[in-house]
Amino acid sequence: MPQNAQPSFAECIQDTKHSAVHLEMRDDYGDNERFAAWRRGKRIDWDDRASWWRGFHDQIAGAVARGVSIRRVRIVSEPVSEYIRWEHHITRANIIAGEQVRWVPRGLASDLLLPCNDFWLFDDQLARIHHFAGNGSLVSDEFASEPDILKTFAVSFEAAWERGISHEEYTV
Structure with missing residues (x-):
């Protein structure tokens, strides 16, 4: 890798030995084709894995298979935004991976001191x-x-x- 190049997510997760955590705090991450399709009423056919499984899921599943613990927390406003409703729907893929x-x-996080940016933390060594x-x-x-x-x-x-509520228990 060139000296000034930043590692890709794939490289970061591949080098992770023990844990990767991800904190997300936005209620909207911009538009994308999958979100636009969901807004038009298209839903994921969970029985058709090829239609929703992505390279990201391979990377997560590979790390988990190596014994890496991968955890994600999403801080969200309530009532949730349309984007968060979609994100909640597609999170099933993350769980499967x-x-x-x-x-x-967000109301349960008022007294938490949180950084102002989302982040991944790999093995407590690289953010x-x-x-x-x-x-x-x-x-x-x-x-x-x-x-x-x-x-x-x-x-x-x-x-x-x-403070988090498990995905299985949190409803939007």
């Missing part, structure tokens, strides 16, 4: 920090390995995780 997912209504535009589109990713940042992210994730 091996992720553990919890939801935290991939997402920067979004106001419309929800991804602008850039930043990587951090400074111990203070990693500790802040780990502590904030665990606090949110403890």
Whole structure:
């Protein structure tokens, strides 16, 4: 990899040995074709795995098969946005791939100190920090390995995780 190149998600998860956690805090991540199709009434045929399984799911399933724990927490406003209703629907794919997912209504997170950006944290050694535009589109990713940042992210994730409602129990 060139010296200034940032690792892809696939490279990050492939190098992960123990755990990967993802904190999401936006109510909208912009438009995409799958979301647009859902808004038009198209629903996933869960029996047709080829229609919804993506490379991302392969990466998650491969990591889980290696013994990596993968957890995701989504902080959401209630009532939830249309985007979050769609995201809740498609989260079944994450669960099938091996992720553990919890939801935290924003009202239960008021006293938590959370970073202002979504992030992935790999083995508590590398953070991939997402920067979004106001419309929800991804602008850039930043990587951090400074111990203070990693500790802040780990502590904030665990606090949110403890408040979380399992995907199976959270209804939108």
